[in-house]
Amino acid sequence: MDIRGELERSILIDVISLLASIRISGTLTLDGEKTVDIYFRDGAIIGGASDHEGVFIDLIVSVESGNYYFSGSTVYPREYRYSVNDSHDEFVHKLTKQMERPEVCLDIYSDDMLFELSKVLNLGDLELDSDEWKVLAQLSEKKSVLQIRLALEMDIESISKILYGLENVNIIKRVRKEKTASIGFSLIRKIRKFLERLGG
């Protein structure tokens, strides 16, 4: 499978999350003003290298445009400049927070969206700041973005960035609206008959 594309907006988080989901090994190269290699082993980020010096996460975040491509391999350089010991979630969380791009978040969240804590709340080794903890405390029960904003007296930009960070590491999730009997029983009966005819 060809894994390549343009680096735009928040796509890097999605690329890393999908590589983690499919537990792939190899090198993700970010090719822009700088070149940064990120090494994956079974979906986990183990380290990386760059043609520039600096803190690894800063280098990744600084490649704001250009291309990404992934080369699958289980062979890594014998020595590489940066080792990553963070868990996947911690790494993504740090990355998300470093990406100070409110425009990424602003068009995602609306006041009526409902959030709740994930069923399996694993905070692991995440280093949350006080505002993030405040939002989590609010979400001890389902709440809308507006309810959280009013309770914490936060503007939409601040709350969006926090929700974006927490959602990316799956600490919180969106809540579907309550089920309503939106279709009549007659339709259900007809569909049931149809499925029965098919042996379903």
Added chain:
Amino acid sequence: MEERYKILITGPFSSGKTTFIQTLSDTEFVATEEILSTGAEGEKKYTTVGIDFGKIIISEDLSIYLFGTPGQERFDFIWEDQINGSIAIMIMVDRSDFSSVMGAKNFVKFYTSRTNVPIIIVANKSDLPSVISMEGMKQYFEPIVDCKIVECVGRDKASAKDALYTVFFEVILNQPVSPE
């Protein structure tokens, strides 16, 4: 009198929505395709710019209408409009295309927070070589939404029908009160 219901077929660019509707439609299929204005997105020459439309006749007094949305985000005003009156939403994903799977996440988030009708992710083009595993798909989407992910080959009628039956089951299961 014929009862009519609508299922929304949505998903990223080139995920196979038009083909899926075409495969399932019992009547003449209506497409709204135009020649692509840019060649940047692969080999595809045509893309949907309006609403693709197909009809499935369940019985003499019941038909299901399939509405396909354009995949590009610049048409997201149509995505929102089309939610009204839908009994289910199928989000098509080209399982062989990394960017399609990533793109589907935006659709899942978009619809999850706007409607409570059943959402089903259709892992399309499953017959192609080098596809993302179903386990990988599950891992990727599970944290975002609780919904079924079904394997599908949209140009194969039997496979497309299987995906549709899953939607029907989900529609029934989604009702808050079990009907007699």
